[in-house]
Amino acid sequence: MKVEGRPTRTIWLDDDGWSVGILDQTKLPFRLERISLKTLEDAARAIADMEVRGAPLIGVTAAYGVALAMRTDASDPALKEVLRVLLATRPTAVNLRWALEDMAARLEPLAPGERMAAAYARAAAIADEDVAQNEAIGRHGLPLIEAARQRKGAAPVNVLTHCNAGWLATVDWGTALAPIYMAHDAGIPVHVWVDETRPRNQGAGLTAWELGQHGVPYTVIVDNAGGHLMQQGEVDLCIVGTDRTTGGGDVCNKIGTYLKALAAFDNGVPFYVALPGTTIDWRMEEGVGHIPIEERDAAEVATVTGSNPKGEPATVRLLPEGGRVKNVAFDVTPARLVTGLITERGIAKPSRVGLEALYPEHRAPREKTG
Numbered sequence: 143m144k145v146e147g148r149p150t151r152t153i154w155l156d157d158d159g160w161s162v163g164i165l166d167q168t169k170l171p172f173r174l175e176r177i178s179l180k181t182l183e184d185a186a187r188a189i190a191d192m193e194v195r196g197a198p199l200i201g202v203t204a205a206y207g208v209a210l211a212m213r214t215d216a217s218d219p220a221l222k223e224v225l226r227v228l229l230a231t232r233p234t235a236v237n238l239r240w241a242l243e244d245m246a247a248r249l250e251p252l253a254p255g256e257r258m259a260a261a262y263a264r265a266a267a268i269a270d271e272d273v274a275q276n277e278a279i280g281r282h283g284l285p286l287i288e289a290a291r292q293r294k295g296a297a298p299v300n301v302l303t304h305c306n307a308g309w310l311a312t313v314d315w316g317t318a319l320a321p322i323y324m325a326h327d328a329g330i331p332v333h334v335w336v337d338e339t340r341p342r343n344q345g346a347g348l349t350a351w352e353l354g355q356h357g358v359p360y361t362v363i364v365d366n367a368g369g370h371l372m373q374q375g376e377v378d379l380c381i382v383g384t385d386r387t388t389g390g391g392d393v394c395n396k397i398g399t400y401l402k403a404l405a406a407f408d409n410g411v412p413f414y415v416a417l418p419g420t421t422i423d424w425r426m427e428e429g430v431g432h433i434p435i436e437e438r439d440a441a442e443v444a445t446v447t448g449s450n451p452k453g454e455p456a457t458v459r460l461l462p463e464g465g466r467v468k469n470v471a472f473d474v475t476p477a478r479l480v481t482g483l484i485t486e487r488g489i490a491k492p493s494r495v496g497l498e499a500l501y502p503e504h505r506a507p508r509e510k511t512g
């Protein structure tokens with residue numbers, strides 16, 4: 143995607159050839175600041191404190207975190223500890239586990255002296271694969287927007303999205319936003335309803351910012367507005383991302399996604415989820431009660447951070463002193479509320495059978511009958 147008019151990725155190798163550059167997403171949309179990650183601790187902090195966030199980007203950052211760690215100690219015990227530290231940074235996005243297991247499988251058989259170069263090479267390859275997968279998600283999702291356009295004539299197609307599942311959540315393109323960017327680039331009039339996504343405001347701060355950078359028209363709405371807009375016929379389709387989708391098609395995503403899916407179901411609005419195969423947890427069938435749901439600091443709910451009239455960051459308190467808070471970061475939308483899963487291999491029905499048809503390598507061996 144373009145930032146200040148220039149094609150940019152969200153993670154890169156710095157000019158020294160070994161430190162890892164990221165955009166500090168905690169500063170957006172007010173400041174565009176780059177950070178250089180130089181150690182395992184830097185990478186772990188970047189993920190835990192959400193300087194990087196979004197399931198695919200968390201996975202890529204973790205892979206580079208392994209590479210950074212291998213610079214100082216590539217022994218067997220050190221590798222084991224690195225994987226443990228990174229896996230503990232955030233519990234819900236399954237791309238983190240996927241990337242770390244992938245790195246472990248490639249590095250463990252190697253001699254310690256070979257591990258650093260192999261880790262950098264694999265981290266770069268995972269980043270490139272993410273870009274290719276998101277581009278393919280965009281191609282598979284584009285016909286949904288084209289079809290809505292056919293139905294509507296000249297009026298813009300209105301897509302509702304929740305949280306940020308765009309370029310900033312990945313290495314490039316995004317998942318849910320990839321079809322939207324492609325439609326916009328193809329000249330289809332598309333307008334995005336952006337849920338603000340309390341408490342961290344990934345919609346208002348990040349999705350709005352990146353859509354604006356690319357010139358896609360959008361309107362930010364409060365998290366509770368979507369149902370009303372759907373009743374008024376102002377939403378043609380919903381597209382959201384996911385942090386973990388089970389092999390059975392249940393979708394875990396940012397808190398509030400489930401309520402949007404219920405409203406979409408009640409109003410006959412198609413509800414699509416965009417994801418790369420690395421976000422599928424093949425070991426899990428049902429999401430509700432099984433996917434670990436991250437609970438974050440109460441301060442994220444008790445306060446809100448923005449920019450004051452001087453353009454300086456400012457945090458203000460919203461709650462009465464001592465007010466109790468529960469800050470659950472994700473929820474699970476059951477497969478029955480999902481119209482389809484837009485993957486890099488095509489659109490799957492949200493079920494084990496639907497997903498296995500696109501990913502036959504994950505088909506569980508069936509017992510022979512008769």
Ligand code: MRU
Binds near residue numbers: 304306308311317395
């Ligand atoms: O807590 P975050 O910002 O890392 O969560 C990200 C999301 O939940 C996004 O909505 C996204 O869909 C998943 S990543 C493409």
